[in-house]
Amino acid sequence: MPPPPRRPPRLRPQEPGPARTPPRAPRPPGSLRAPHGGARAGRGGRRRPPRRTRGAHRGRPGARAARLPAGRLPHAGHRGFWTGHDDRFLYMLMEFVPGGELFSYLRNRGRFSSNTGLFYAAEIVCAIEYLHSRDIVYRDLKPENILLDRDGHVKLTDFGFAKKLVDKTWTLCGTPEYLAPEVIQSKGHGRAVDWWALGILIFEMLSGFPPFFDDNAFGIYQKILAGKIDFPRHLEFSVKDLIRKLLVTDRTRRLGNMKNGAEDVKQHRWFRVVDWGAVPERKLKPPIVPKLCSEDDTSNFEAYPENDWTSAPPVSQKELDVFKNF
Template identity: 80%
Template sequence: MASSKAKAESGPQKEGKGAGGVPAGEAAANSRNYRLDELDTVATVGTGTFGRVFLVREQKSRAFYALKQMKIADVIRLKQEQHVHNEKEVLSEVNHPFLIRLLWTHHDERFLYMLMDFVAGGELFSYLRSRGRFSNAAGLFYTSEIVCAIEYLHSKLIVYRDLKPENILLDAEGHIRLTDFGFAKKLSDKTWTLCGTPEYLAPEVIQSKGHGRAVDWWALGILVFEMLAGYPPFFDDNPFGIYQKILSGKLDFPRHLDFYVKDLIKKLLVIDRARRLGNMKNGADDVKKHRWFKMVDWEAVPLKKLKPPITPKVSHEGDTSNFDVYPEDDWKKDPAVPPKELEIFKNF
């Protein structure tokens, strides 16, 4: 993974009837200023290649937040500068009940910081692993909320590019929050960067044909399959084996899958993106009108009126029990970055 998993949550927001249920012109607005020396670290709640996510508590307000902290030296060494800038740009522009909310960014001579709301429920991945697989009704609930989030991002010409169970958090009530926007990008046309998780990559990404927002609908097909089967449709011991299977497009469904969900998955996992559900003339509406969703009230979804199938055990606002335990090492003792390299992040 090119970026650490930010454990964050969207706070109270205005909800309307634009794409995905939120006014299209509304961006995340938060002009409040925070200070690093007023944020006390409570625990590490996530780690990545060049970053960590800490649960922090503000001294004055006593409020809990997630602070994503990235080593500038590692970001530069791994050539991830553009991804970091993309993540900030995208999160600064979005405001939706199913997306994390960026509150503040900062940098010093060693680190980049992104402050977000803390989401206490943990990763959907953890619940999927502990249960083995989800019921049809549970899969339908999560997919409905994810469809609204993707529709909203696409309405802002943003491609997410990293949909998978590890990047879907549950809030205290059990509603989803998409997190980790390290691969997200505002697109006017196509992009050619190879990024994502092997099992979730669309054929056009593997073939370096240039890709666009259609990759998110492909990834949704993979996710629906994995949620209901307990494993992804294309897997192998090495990435090249996975890529070969993706390009062959052969699907083997477990017997217990509902007829309509199999049809939906087949229509999302279409190699020809011009014929892929979600990427045709009517966009997300084609997905929403699929028979599997016939009982879903799409107006109610972004208003969080659907009842979540899982309610996370959360005892208080700063409860980290739904996250893995990480060793609290001397991670912060890094040398300062030379001024020339720091220049890259002067506007961060």
């Protein structure tokens, strides 16, 4: 199998400049392929979902760490058991989630059926609702950051961009295709960005590609700000209506960010068959159950070369002090 197409890289946290125009993200090393890998790929001309650059955090002790209660998410959090560091790296002992990334299943299938997308969207809605109840904004929702446990239920992972906040934050970070307009325009953003990302995710799960894509990040930003959504013909009316209401530029009118919060999302007609009381209890039947040969089977994860860490130099004592209690 050829390597999956890559997307423009995630934006690392940075303070926005005074300009209000969309920032241009750097191209990754080598040639940057179109988000769909150029021409159509897969059986019957079906487009593969594009592979964004993985947000692997080897954990250089110069970056800012987010100490968040990810391990206490009631049903969908990727638990952490231990953390430590030396003068070169941060170390995190995490729960083993053997099912692999949702992205891998989406890429292999091309797109999900409405019922399959509905299941994953419902569990993610509950996870977002819980995080927001703890004043935490996630800020990096995408198929690559959704793992499946051995039973097929979702686990959110990679809380490197998550932040505890009460009002707004101005840090520019995230994955280009999933950035909300207010992030691109440096207007300050809050919990509403997670509901925008949910709209992008639902579209991508059911279509096989995101609603806003281009050959480079700057082109993606322009399309996000233009806000034009071209829906595939096979999408039903109710899910298109939900996506439109999540991808509203005016965050005060964005579903999930209004007076009733997540309840507005849960009560949408697309979710009418969902028993919301059963979702946090993991009582809904998962549409995909990972195939496992043993307790420590890692076959559901792709292999990635890891040879960039051997030459990493030690950091200064001043930088180490930031992680004194890590």
